[in-house]
Structure formats: structure tokens, C-alpha cells
Amino acid sequence: DNVEPFATAPRADQLDPEEARVWTEANDFDRALRKQGYLLPDPAVARYLQEIQDTLFPEFKGAMRVRVMNDTSVNAFALPNGSLYINMGLLARLENEAQIATVLAHEGGHFVARHGHQQRQNVKGASALALSLGIVGGGIGSLLGSLAAVSSVYGYSRDHEREADRISFQRLQQAGYDPRAGAKVFLVLDEEAKAENFQQPVFFASHPRMQERIDSFAELAAQAP
Secondary structure, rough: OOOOOOOOOOOHHHHHHHHHHHHHHHHHHHHHHHHHOOOOOOHHHHHHHHHHHHHHHHHHOEEEEEEEEEEEEEEEOOOOEEEEEHHHHHHHOOOOHHHHHHHHHHHHHHHOHHHHHHHHHHHHHHHHHHHHHHOOOOOOOHHHHHHHHHHHOOOOOOOHHHHHHHHHHHHHHHHHOOOOHHHHHHHHHHHHHHHOOOOOHHOOOOOHHHHHHHHHHHHHHHHHH
């Protein structure tokens, strides 16, 4: 886990061969989603979300690209190459821009901290579990393949999730959003889980328990000036 976070926008030719290979897989996945019509054909929505992302991570402008999935399920995930996906189903359940920013900041935190690269050794078991749980659903699961294990669709370790929480909280503060919105996001998703009668939303399929996410943001908010 001794991997230095990205300080600025990385280039693929600066990565070691193993990490570059994961990026290539992610690029192939991006192309497959576009080709098979999974993305929402609304450039205005994508542009709006991209502006939020660029405000949160200004030094990574161009390195993190937000795309909207035309899917009603509550889901969002990041790939190791900086592609961030958020479903229309999740957007519909969020109440304001600060909550949207919380989701994007958290997923961006996984990219900056290079959690996908750190998780590479768990690819086989993790991807098998992700696909057996139907985490990505439909035909997307077969597209992801082993990439599922090194994207946040599967979920990272608790330490990685807490690190993403810290990064996202800091980014929300710096961008002028109310970081207390973070806890509200998880409350909204918790309510969705109860309404749909499943244990946790897909977005948090393998993440720490929902209450831990709520507590994590509440603790960070309590420590903030």
C-alpha cells in the first residue's frame, strides 16, 4: 500500500507497466460503454457535473472525466484511469449540488489516492465476487471483467474508504461546499436502501456499513473550523 497519491494530473506514459495495463483496460471499458449506448445522451448534464468535478479537483482538470449512466439504479463508481460514472438513479435521489459534489469528491479521492492500483493484487477474487453479486448489473458486469476489482464499483478496504472520506471532505471545504452535506448523502442512500428492502445501496455494496460513513463525515465536520 506504499503508493504515493497523484499530486498533479498523471500521464499514462508515466505509469509503471502494471498500472498502465489497468488504465488500458479502463479505457477499453469507457469505449465499450459509449459504443453500446449506456451513457445518457445529454451533454448539458455531463458538462454541469464536469464543472463540479473540476472545481473540486482543479489541478486534475482533464484527468478526471465525469459520465452519466442512463440507469435508474442508485450507483456511482470510479475507474483507475480517472473515469467517474454516476447513474441517473442516484442523481435523482440527491437534493442539491453539495450532495452531488460529495459523491464526486469521494470517487475522485479514490483516483487521486490510486486505490485501484493498490487493490490490483485482489483482482481475481474481488471481480468474481462483484460479478456474482450482480453489483454492476445487466451487461455492464461482463464488460467490466477483472476491472471491477480495481474500480470503486466493488468497494475498497475500510482504510481506503476512510482515506477517500478525508480527501472528499477536504475538497468540499476548499471548493466552498458545505461538507456536512456528506453525512446527508449517506442518510439519503440509507433511506433508499430501507425503501427498496436491501441491506445497502449498490453504491456501497462492499463499503463499510452505512452508519460508519455517516459517522465518518460527522466526525470530520465536528473537527472542522
